[in-house]
Amino acid sequence: xxxxxxxxxxxxxxxxxxxxxxxxxxxxxxxxxxxxxxxxxxxxxxxxxxxxxxxxxxxxxxxxxxxxxxxxxxxxxxxxxxxxxxxxxxxxxxxxxxxxxxxxxxxxxxxxxxxxxxxxxxxxxxxxxxxxxxxxxxxxxxxxxxxxxxxxxxxxxxxxxxxxxxxxxxxxxxxxxxxxxxxxxxxxxxxxxxxxxxxxxxxxxxxxxxxxxxxxxxxxxxxxxxxxxxxxxxxxxxxxxxxxxxxxxxxxxxxxxxxxxxxxxxxxxxxxxxxxxxxxxxxxxxxxxxxxxxxxxxxxxxxxxxxxxxxxxxxxxxxxxxxxxxxxxxxxxxxx
Numbered sequence: 001x002x003x004x005x006x007x008x009x010x011x012x013x014x015x016x017x018x019x020x021x022x023x024x025x026x027x028x029x030x031x032x033x034x035x036x037x038x039x040x041x042x043x044x045x046x047x048x049x050x051x052x053x054x055x056x057x058x059x060x061x062x063x064x065x066x067x068x069x070x071x072x073x074x075x076x077x078x079x080x081x082x083x084x085x086x087x088x089x090x091x092x093x094x095x096x097x098x099x100x101x102x103x104x105x106x107x108x109x110x111x112x113x114x115x116x117x118x119x120x121x122x123x124x125x126x127x128x129x130x131x132x133x134x135x136x137x138x139x140x141x142x143x144x145x146x147x148x149x150x151x152x153x154x155x156x157x158x159x160x161x162x163x164x165x166x167x168x169x170x171x172x173x174x175x176x177x178x179x180x181x182x183x184x185x186x187x188x189x190x191x192x193x194x195x196x197x198x199x200x201x202x203x204x205x206x207x208x209x210x211x212x213x214x215x216x217x218x219x220x221x222x223x224x225x226x227x228x229x230x231x232x233x234x235x236x237x238x239x240x241x242x243x244x245x246x247x248x249x250x251x252x253x254x255x256x257x258x259x260x261x262x263x264x265x266x267x268x269x270x271x272x273x274x275x276x277x278x279x280x281x282x283x284x285x286x287x288x289x290x291x292x293x294x295x296x297x298x299x300x301x302x303x304x305x306x307x308x309x310x311x312x313x314x315x316x317x318x319x320x321x322x323x324x325x326x327x328x329x330x331x332x333x334x335x336x
Contacts, residue, residue: 025312043298054294061287068201068280075273078135081125082266085221088118093255096228100249103241111248112231119225120149126213136213137191145191145213152188153229160236166246177223189214201279217261224254
């Protein structure tokens with residue numbers, strides 16, 4: 001037996017309905033997963049300009065969010081670096097003053113060794129990196145900020161050779177560190193004289209992290225550590241315990257003096273951290289407002305979509321039931 005034209009048309013209609021229902025199911029599932037209408041053009045009546053403006057704003061805020069996260073990480077590592085230096089200063093200042101008050105060869109040498117360790121800690125802290133970018137090198141972010149502690153001390157030993165008084169040693173070290181174009185700038189500091197460029201965190205907000213290892217406050221602390229580290233060297237003020245004691249005392253005083261500008265630098269970074277957090281909060285609020293506006297334009301009601309999806313699935317099941325019953329028709333059933 002062959003099906004009539006009416007039967008073929010009915011079967012075709014069922015298949016057409018099946019395809020349409022499956023397509024609608026896919027559309028509804030997409031809307032549920034994205035939270036957005038699948039037919040944006042129809043929802044907006046073809047006017048995409050307001051939506052494009054919102055999307056552009058969200059893209060810009062996303063870039064600011066990334067920049068702010070990087071700035072937060074940078075300032076956090078910088079703050080940790082200065083904390084390490086501050087801790088190193090606290091560790092040795094009292095020992096240097098003690099060694100200076102009661103000069104004794106072993107005590108002075110131990111104070112020098114401890115100061116050498118503090119200098120190494122400070123150099124390591126100022127050579128900190130984030131994502132391959134040196135933090136205290138100014139614009140030269142691709143190179144470490146400082147040469148190694150041993151290299152610095154080797155150069156200083158040559159500078160103070162022949163000095164017979166603590167004052168002479170201190171003056172020679174100071175000249176090496178502080179003179180324009182001197183040893184510190186040509187040998188120790190390998191960063192750039194200019195700070196790294198500002199980072200834009202919002203449309204009207206930029207942040208400059210312009211602290212380098214050549215900052216006078218950091219340079220003073222490095223100088224104090226290096227001066228004290230010379231106490232371990234037997235060739236410096238050789239055999240003159242009294243002058244070495246004076247050098248230890250003066251070095252300890254330099255460390256205490258250098259802690260004040262170091263505290264100011266830490267406060268400066270702390271202020272930058274607070275500013276970053278404020279800007280991040282403001283950007284997050286703007287992002288939320290734009291997302292709400294976008295949802296009002298092209299968002300969907302999850303409950304309504306879920307209800308329609310369930311109804312559509314029910315229609316598909318009913319259609320399958322009808323199709324299955326038709327496929328089981330027999331000649332005897334047809335003749336009844």
